[in-house]
Amino acid sequence: MNRVYALQLSNFHPSATLPQAIGSLWSYMFQFEAIRDSYKLERVFWENEDADLVLKDIKDPQVLLCSCYVWNWSRTLEVMTEVKRKYPNCLIIAGGPEPEYSVEFMQAHPMIDILIPYYGEESLKQVLVKNLSERDFSEIGGIITKDFYNRERLGFDLSDIESPYLNGFYDKLLAQKRPETKSVRVVYESNRGCPFSCTFCDIGDSAYTKIRTFDLDRCKNELEWIVTNNISTIDVADANFGMFQRDEELVDYLIELKWKHNWKGRFLPTWSKKKGQRVLSIAKKIIKNGLDSVFGLSLQSIHQDTLKNVKRTNAFDLEELSTIVQEMNKDKVNVYTEFIFPMPGDTLEIFKNSIYQVLDMEHPFNKFQINHLSRFNNTQIASQNSQSEFEIEWVDIKGFTRHYYGKNLKDTIAVSMKGMSREDVFEGLFFAKCFVIPIYFYGTLRKMIDELLAKEGIERSEFVKKLYQNIHSLESFKTFKQQQKDHYFAAIDKGAQFGQVLSEDANEFFPEFAIAHQYYLNSDFYDFLRAEYTDYRELIDFSEKTIWRKNRFSLTFKMSKYLKGTWSISDERQVDLNNYLQEVYVSGRFDDRWQSQSIRKIEAC
Numbered sequence: 117m118n119r120v121y122a123l124q125l126s127n128f129h130p131s132a133t134l135p136q137a138i139g140s141l142w143s144y145m146f147q148f149e150a151i152r153d154s155y156k157l158e159r160v161f162w163e164n165e166d167a168d169l170v171l172k173d174i175k176d177p178q179v180l181l182c183s184c185y186v187w188n189w190s191r192t193l194e195v196m197t198e199v200k201r202k203y204p205n206c207l208i209i210a211g212g213p214e215p216e217y218s219v220e221f222m223q224a225h226p227m228i229d230i231l232i233p234y235y236g237e238e239s240l241k242q243v244l245v246k247n248l249s250e251r252d253f254s255e256i257g258g259i260i261t262k263d264f265y266n267r268e269r270l271g272f273d274l275s276d277i278e279s280p281y282l283n284g285f286y287d288k289l290l291a292q293k294r295p296e297t298k299s300v301r302v303v304y305e306s307n308r309g310c311p312f313s314c315t316f317c318d319i320g321d322s323a324y325t326k327i328r329t330f331d332l333d334r335c336k337n338e339l340e341w342i343v344t345n346n347i348s349t350i351d352v353a354d355a356n357f358g359m360f361q362r363d364e365e366l367v368d369y370l371i372e373l374k375w376k377h378n379w380k381g382r383f384l385p386t387w388s389k390k391k392g393q394r395v396l397s398i399a400k401k402i403i404k405n406g407l408d409s410v411f412g413l414s415l416q417s418i419h420q421d422t423l424k425n426v427k428r429t430n431a432f433d434l435e436e437l438s439t440i441v442q443e444m445n446k447d448k449v450n451v452y453t454e455f456i457f458p459m460p461g462d463t464l465e466i467f468k469n470s471i472y473q474v475l476d477m478e479h480p481f482n483k484f485q486i487n488h489l490s491r492f493n494n495t496q497i498a499s500q501n502s503q504s505e506f507e508i509e510w511v512d513i514k515g516f517t518r519h520y521y522g523k524n525l526k527d528t529i530a531v532s533m534k535g536m537s538r539e540d541v542f543e544g545l546f547f548a549k550c551f552v553i554p555i556y557f558y559g560t561l562r563k564m565i566d567e568l569l570a571k572e573g574i575e576r577s578e579f580v581k582k583l584y585q586n587i588h589s590l591e592s593f594k595t596f597k598q599q600q601k602d603h604y605f606a607a608i609d610k611g612a613q614f615g616q617v618l619s620e621d622a623n624e625f626f627p628e629f630a631i632a633h634q635y636y637l638n639s640d641f642y643d644f645l646r647a648e649y650t651d652y653r654e655l656i657d658f659s660e661k662t663i664w665r666k667n668r669f670s671l672t673f674k675m676s677k678y679l680k681g682t683w684s685i686s687d688e689r690q691v692d693l694n695n696y697l698q699e700v701y702v703s704g705r706f707d708d709r710w711q712s713q714s715i716r717k718i719e720a721c
Contacts, residue, residue, distance in 0.1 A: 117154065117155070117156045118154055118155045118156065118178040118179055118247075118248075119156060119158050119175070119176060119177050119178050119179070120155050120156060120157045120158060120177070120178065120179040120180075120181065121157075121158055121159050121160075121161070121174050121177045121179070121180050121181070122135070122138045122142065122157065122159070122160045122161070122180075122181040122182075122183075123138075123160075123161045123162075123170065123180070123181070123182045123183065123188075123192055123195060124136075124137055124138045124160070124161070124162050124182075124183035124188070125161060125162065125163070125164065125165060125170075125188035125191055125192060126162060126163055126164050126187075126188070127164060127187035127188060127520070127521065127522065127525065128164070128301060128521075129164050129521040129522065129623075130164075130296065130297065130298040130299070131297065131298060131299040131300065131301055131348060131349070132162060132163040132164055132293075132297045132300060132301070133162070133300070133301040133302065133303060133351070134162060134280075134286050134289060134290075134300060134301070134302045134303070134347075135160060135162040135183065135289075136280075136302070136303035136305060136353065137183040137211070137212065138160055138162070138181060138183050139280030139281075139285050139286060140237065140277055140280060140305075141181070141211075141236065141237055141240055142157055142181075142280070142285065143277055143278040143279065143280045143283055143285055144237040144238075144240075144241065144272070144276060144277045144278065145237075145240065145241055145244065146278070146283075147276065147278060148241060148245070150245050150248065151241065151244050151245065154244075154248055155178075155179065155244060158175075158177075159173060159174070160289060161173075162289060163293070163294055163296070163297050164296070164297070164522075165191075165294075166191060166524070167191045167192075167194035167195050167198070170191070170195050171195055171198050171199070174195075174199060176203065177199060177203055177206045178205075178206060178207065179206065179207045179208075179209065179244070179247070180195075180196065180199055180206055180207070180208045180209070181209050181211075181240075182195070182196060182208065182209070182210045182211070182212075183210075183211055183212045184210055184211065184212035184213075184214040184215050185212055185213060185214050186213075186214050186490075186492065186525075186526070186527060187516075187520075187525055189214045189526070190524050190525065190526055191524060192210075193225075193227075196208050196210070196225075196227045196228060197227045199227075200226075200227035201227075207229050207230070207247055207251070208227060208228050208229050208230075209228075209229065209230045209231075209232065209240065209243065210228045210230070210231050210232070211231065211232040211233070211236050211240075213318040213492060213493065213494060214492075214493055215228070215231055215493065216493040216494065217231065217233040217260060217265070217493070217494050218260070218265065219260060219261070219262065219263070219264065219265050221260075222260055222261060222262045223262050226262070229261070230243055230253060230259050230260070230261055231259065231260040231261075232258060232259055232260075233258065233260065233494070234258070234269065235308065236258065237272055237276075237277060238258070238270035238271065238272040239256060239257060239258035239259050239270050242256045242257075242270070243256055243259065254266075257269065257270045258270045274308065274328050274329070274330050275330075275331060277330075279334055279337070279338055281302075281337070281338040281341040281342070282334070282337055282338065282341060286302075286341075286345075290345065299348035299349075300345075300347050300348060301347065301348060301349040301350075301351055302342055302347050302349070302350055302351065303351050303352075303353050304338065304339075304342070304350045304351065304352050304353060304354075305330065305353040305354065306329065306330055306335045306352075306354055306362075306363070306366060307327055307328060307329040307330065307354050307360070308327070308328050309325060309326050309327035309328055309355070310325065310327070310355035310356060311325055311327065311356075312355075312356075312389055312427075312428070312429070313325070313427045313496075314416075314426055314427055314428045315425075315426045315427050315428075315495060315496035315497040315502065316416075316426055316456060316459075316489065316492070316495055316496075316497045317492075317495060318492045318493075318494060318495050327356075327359075329360070329362070332362055332365070332366075335366055336366065336369050339366065339369060339370050339373060340373055342381070343370070343373040343374065343377050343379045343381070344377060346379070346381070347381055348380075348381050348382070349381060349382045349384065350381065350382065350383045350384065351384050352383065352384060352385040352386060354385065354386065355386055356386070356387070356388035356389055356390070357385035357386060357387055357388060357398075358385070358387055358388040358392070358394050358395035358398050358399075359388040359390060361394070363394070363398060364394060364397065364398050364401075367383070367398050367401055367402060367407075368401070370383060370407065371401060371405045371407070374405060374406070374407065375405075381407075382407055382408055383402055383407040383408060384408060385402075387399070387411075387412065387413060387414075388431075389429070389430070389431050390431055391431045391432065396411075396440065396443070396444070399411040399444070399449065400444070400447050400449055403448075403449045403450075404447070404448075404449075409450065409706065409707045410449075410450045410451065410452055410482070410483065410706035410707055411444055411449050411450065411451045411452070412451070412452050412453065412454070412706070413431075413432065413437065413440070413451065413452075413453055414453060414454050415430055415437075415453045415454065415455060416428060416430075416454065416455060416456045416459070417455060417456065417459055417461075417462070417470065418430070418433075418434065418470050418473060418474070419461060419462065419466050419470055421461040422459045422460065422461035422462050422466070423461075424461070425459070425460040425461040425506070426459060426460060426461075426497065427496070434473060434474070434477055437453070437477065437481075438477040438478045438479045438480075439479070441477070441479040441480070441481060441482070442478075442479040445479065445482070450482035450483065450706065450707055450708070451481055451482055451483075452481055452482060452483035452484060452485060452706050453474070453481050453483075453484060453485075454484070454485040454486065454487055455467075455470065455471075455484075455485075455486050455487070455548070456486075456487050456488075456489050457486055457487075457488065457489065457541075457544055457545060457548065458489055458530055458532075458533055458536050458540075458541050458544065459489060460497070460502070460505075460506035460508070460533060460534070461535075462533075462535065462536060462544075463535045463536060463540070464536060464540040464543055464544050467544045467548075468544070468547060471547075471548060471552055472577035472580070472581070473577075475552070475556065475576040475577045475580060476575055476576055476577050480556075480576070481557075482557075482706075482707075482708070483557050483705075483706045483707070484552070484553060484556075484557045485553075485705075485706075486545065486548040486549050486553070487517075487518070488517040488529050488530070488545065489529065489530040490517070490527055490528060490529055490530075491510045491528040491529070491530065498510075506533050506534050507532075507533050507534040508530050508532075508533045508534075509530065509531050509532040509533065509538075510528050510529070510530060510531075511528065511529060511531045511608045512526060512527075512528050513526065513527050513528070513529060513607050513608060513611075513614045514526055514607070514611060514612070514613050514614060515527065515607070515613050515614035515615040515625055516614070516615065516625075517529060517614060517615075517627065518627050519615075519625065519626055519627050519630070519701065519702055519705075520615060520625055521623055521624050521625070522623055523613065523623060527614075529608075531608050538605075538608075542601060542604055542605070545604075545628070546597060546600055546601070546628070547584065549627070549628040549629045549632065550596075550597070550600055550628050550629065550631070550632035550635075551580075551584055551587075551632070552580060553629040553632070554629055554632045554633040554635075554636055555580065555583070555636070556576070556580065558629065558633045558710055559659075559662070559663055559708070559710050559711055560633065560636045560637070560641075560659065560663070561583075561645075561656075561659050562659070563655070563658060563659050563662065563679075564652060564655035564656060564658070564659045565579055565580070567655055567678050567679060568652070568655070571678060586648055587644070590640070590641070590644045592635075592639045592640055592641070593639075593641070593644075596632075596635050596639070600628060600631070600632075603616065613625075615627070616628075616631050618630060618631065618634060618697050618701075619693060619694045619697050619698075620693065620694055621694065626697065626701060627701075629701075630697070630700075630701040633700075633701075633710070637663060637665065642656060642659075642660045652678075654675050654676065654677055654678055654679075655678050655679070657673070658675065658678075658679060658683070661673070661685055661712075662685055662711060662712050662715055663710055663711065663712065664687050664689065664700075664709075664710060664711060664712050664713070666689070666690065666691055666692075666693065666696035667687075667690050668687060668688055668689065668690045669685075669686065669687055670684075670685075670686035670687075671684075671685055671686070672684050672685075672718070673685075674721075676721065679717075680720070680721040681717045681718075681719055681720045681721050682717065682718050682719035682720075683715070683716070683717055683718065684714065684715075684716055684717075684718045685712050685714065685715050685716075686712065686713065686714045687712045687713045687714065688713060689713065
């Protein structure tokens with residue numbers, strides 16, 4: 117019996133994600149008698165294990181299956197390298213979006229015997245069957261070796277893939293879960309494919325353009341398994357959730373299960389990029405029933421040349437989105453969007469103007485996020501053609517440009533491109549992440565900015581633009597900006613760790629907006645504002661008082677010029693620093709947990 121080990125390592129400490137790819141692959145394999153009779157899956161490594169822990173438990177492997185992503189690549193590569201050294205006859209098969217789909221990549225990584233790109237169920241089956249007699253895989257479609265790339269894509273019916281939720285595969289993994297894993301997430305897949313071709317996305321390839329759906333009853337039964345096994349989070353793999361009528365039926369069923377079993381978990385979809393009321397209807401249901409706290413409509417850019425360069429079409433313009441935000445807010449649903457920066461076609465001026473346009477929406481988003489452009493292997497934007505056309509400079513960094521845990525991660529990010537120098541890219545990222553997001557979307561001055569628009573007609577963008585100019589006279593701000601610049605350039609030029617520590621845990625790294633928000637709360641920023649904007653002292657005081665700072669408090673004060681009346685502001689929460697940071701910057705990344713719980717007018721003037 118051939119001993120098989122599989123890796124799909126997580127990086128959601130202290131949570132871990134059940135291995136969707138390995139689960140689907142092995143569930144497909146096990147329906148074939150030749151594989152059932154000849155292979156035994158000894159162990160699946162799917163939690164947050166370091167490479168040394170994994171290697172300790174691999175004994176005499178004949179086959180090693182590895183599902184590779186940017187967050188687990190370094191650990192997986194270390195395991196593959198050591199296994200090949202210690203067991204040279206072990207057949208090592210890799211897949212997933214992180215390895216580059218090329219013969220050159222395979223030649224540079226001799227520890228890997230076979231790389232299976234895209235959906236690999238049928239190709240893996242044929243490899244394992246062939247391996248029982250010989251190791252000449254040259255006739256098998258959809259695989260890459262050091263000698264060839266057979267681009268034939270082997271088709272299969274989704275109905276032939278048994279559900280790892282329903283056939284006992286995941287039950288065995290949960291039964292063996294390590295005590296270090298405090299909660300479990302799943303990647304839920306009701307369909308495969310995406311009709312869009314965004315060049316920065318790893319499913320923008322033509323291999324994914326056809327959408328195929330799993331059986332509806334199967335999908336419902338999987339939801340029931342998830343709920344009854346008390347899974348904490350459902351990360352929906354469908355690239356355009358809400359595109360199909362049946363998506364609403366699935367959500368209705370999940371809501372029924374939630375209330376029946378008192379389930380406390382979350383359901384996190386990536387929404388359809390097509391217009392339609394169905395998406396809004398589903399989002400309202402999800403949030404009203406406590407399955408999520410926010411509705412996200414990602415834009416990535418609003419500059420038409422940029423969108424054209426990355427082959428993306430947004431379903432809504434800003435005017436339509438403003439109406440959507442208004443409608444959703446009426447139903448107490450928060451809405452967020454996100455940009456990617458830098459992008460081909462952007463300049464620093466274009467990027468800042470795009471942010472100003474978002475700020476000046478009649479009904480602005482409740483939350484806004486900037487994602488640094490990362491290079492994902494096998495995307496169109498990672499190709500040599502795109503790199504040449506747009507003069508993209510990619511740099512490997514240690515760590516991620518978002519919140520993460522651990523020091524064994526890496527990312528590849530764009531640090532300059534045509535029309536933008538390295539200095540321009542830093543300035544754009546700093547302006548967005550360290551100024552606009554904490555100043556407005558994390559509430560440092562949101563109430564004040566909105567009130568000045570309502571009462572004096574000062575556009576949000578006008579106020580923000582002038583404040584950004586003025587704040588550069590504040591010494592603490594200049595020092596803070598230089599610190600962020602030093603950190604950024606040390607990461608991209610000298611290989612220093614990217615990500616900054618705020619908590620007592622030196623392995624937890626927070627993104628720039630969290631660091632910046634803490635700067636504004638704990639520096640002389642508000643004193644500077646009161647001196648710089650004397651006419652607005654009341655609004656500045658009001659803004660300062662409405663932000664929760666991890667302690668219980670209660671206060672009452674009067675406003676005479678703006679927001680006239682007597683106000684009561686209080687909060688009953690009290691947590692330590694670590695929990696506060698988690699609450700505000702991790703759990704509350706898309707909602708208003710930074711804001712005091714109770715803000716109310718108790719007496720009019």
